[in-house]
Amino acid sequence: MPFLSIWKQPTKTIHYLLEKRSLKLTLLIWLLLAISDAPNTALNYQEMFGMDPGKALLLMYIISIPFILIAWPISTGLFxxxxxxxGGSARYKDVLWIIPAASIPLIWLAPVNYFMYVFMNGQQVSFIVPWLAILITAGAWVYSIIVVSKGIGIVHRFSALRGFGVTVIAAGVIFTFLMILSFLAAIFILPTMQ
Known part of the structure; x- marks a missing residue:
């Protein structure tokens, strides 16, 4: 099962996903990722729009899946x-099937995300709890970057280091795009909300 093997044998897991090419497994990965990450984005929506915690979480469950399904082919195209x-030689289809592998470590953050969601909603938390959650989350994200770099290297038939370069370039493009969107939202949308 790729959910456990990604931690010990990421290369083997990537090859498994490439050979399997299962849409059901990929959709399961995306569904679990959406469920795992919903508390993080729900906290942001609560702060921005003053939403009720339950409504914010429900909204994130509904929005996350379509957003992930739209972002999947776009991020694949960038990679x-x-x-x-x-200088890589991968086909688009090959890259499409390795992108979900990078999300598997982030699924395991669900307990941390839900724990923080419960405690951040009106509870006083000790100083150490948020920092511990941040460290665990950062560790999972770093490992996720390592997995996607290995996967890009495998499908493009070059080193994982060059795969990391591809990851950094793609992340830079996505970050720049999101900053431009945020800037435009700050100029045009936020003034109308007040």
Whole structure:
């Protein structure tokens, strides 16, 4: 099962996902990721829009899946394009099936995310609890980056270090796009909400 093997044998897990090419397994990964990450985004929506905690969490459950399904082929396209620009030889279909592998470590953050969600809603938390959650989350994200770098290296037939370069370039493009969207939202949308 890739949910456990990703921690000990990421390369083997990536090859398994490439060979299996199971849409059901991929949708299960995306569903579990959406459930795992919903508390993080719900906290942001609560603060921004003053929403009730239950409504914010329900909204995130509803929004997360379509957002992930839209982002999947777009991020795949970026990894494919930048990998080809750096001399890779992968096909789009191959890159499509390794992207979910990077999300598997983030699924295991569900207990941390829900724990923080419960305690951040009106409870006083000791100083150490948020920092511990941040460290655990950062560790999972770093490992997720390692997994996607290995996967990009495998499908493009180059080193994991070059795969990391592709990951950094794609993340930079996505970050720049999101910053532009945030800037436009700050100019046009936020003034109308007050």
């Amino acid at each position: 494919y394009l930048f990998g080809r620009m750096l």
